[in-house]
Amino acid sequence: DAGITQSPRHKVTETGTPVTLRCHQTENHRYMYWYRQDPGHGLRLIHYSYGVKDTDKGEVSDGYSVSRSKTEDFLLTLESATSSQTSVYFCAIRSGTGTYEQYFGPGTRLTVT
Amino acid sequence: GQQLNQSPQSMFIQEGEDVSMNCTSSSIFNTWLWYKQDPGEGPVLLIALYKAGELTSNGRLTAQFGITRKDSFLNISASIPSDVGIYFCAGPGEETSGSRLTFGEGTQLTVNP
Numbered sequence: 001d002a003g004i005t006q007s008p009r010h011k012v013t014e015t016g017t018p019v020t021l022r023c024h025q026t027e028n029h030r031y032m033y034w035y036r037q038d039p040g041h042g043l044r045l046i047h048y049s050y051g052v053k054d055t056d057k058g059e060v061s062d063g064y065s066v067s068r069s070k071t072e073d074f075l076l077t078l079e080s081a082t083s084s085q086t087s088v089y090f091c092a093i094r095s096g097t098g099t100y101e102q103y104f105g106p107g108t109r110l111t112v113t
Numbered sequence: 114g115q116q117l118n119q120s121p122q123s124m125f126i127q128e129g130e131d132v133s134m135n136c137t138s139s140s141i142f143n144t145w146l147w148y149k150q151d152p153g154e155g156p157v158l159l160i161a162l163y164k165a166g167e168l169t170s171n172g173r174l175t176a177q178f179g180i181t182r183k184d185s186f187l188n189i190s191a192s193i194p195s196d197v198g199i200y201f202c203a204g205p206g207e208e209t210s211g212s213r214l215t216f217g218e219g220t221q222l223t224v225n226p
Contacts, residue, residue, distance in 0.1 A: 104155035
């Protein structure tokens with residue numbers, strides 16, 4: 001158990017509304033990631049963080065922003081949700097101690113109507 | 114961009130049968146990771162491979178790091194119903210920074226009792 005929680009686990013929201021998803025870890029890992037998973041596309045990286053206030057874009061970052069003000073929390077924000085952002089969102093962590101292994105949270109299912 | 118090709122995309126087998134799946138890349142990988150995802154949950158790391166030619170087991174699962182460093186294989190022996198799920202390969206290929214993983218699109222495994 002990598003000590004990762006995601007909230008909320010399920011959310012339905014309307015197009016145009018802002019949405020924030022939270023990832024929380026309890027083990028002080030340096031790296032945190034946000035992925036989305038859609039049928040036919042596997043796992044795609046949205047943004048990641050390599051330290052407090054240090055973030056970088058992934059392959060599908062348009063329409064998303066992130067913030068990391070504390071080691072344990074990594075927030076993903078959809079400023080104005082669109083139907084194309086309906087997906088399952090996973091947070092992952094990596095300890096950063098010379099390995100590439102990432103450990104995933106349980107996911108958040110987001111539906112934008 | 115870097116891609117991982119997994120095959121087969123799906124498999125339907127009888128309980129007790131052995132399973133083989135593979136992952137290939139157009140570029141060299143330094144680490145290969147194999148994950149399993151149960152329905153409604155996040156991916157779970159099964160096996161990590163760090164060296165070309167390496168063969169590693171985890172119970173009934175055996176994975177190999179191809180000697181060309183462009184492929185990896187996962188075998189499951191004597192399958193059981195709880196082996197059902199999606200199996201992903203992943204790795205931090207040379208074309209990406211070590212902070213990121215590239216994921217294959219997964220092999221969906223169905224085991225008939």
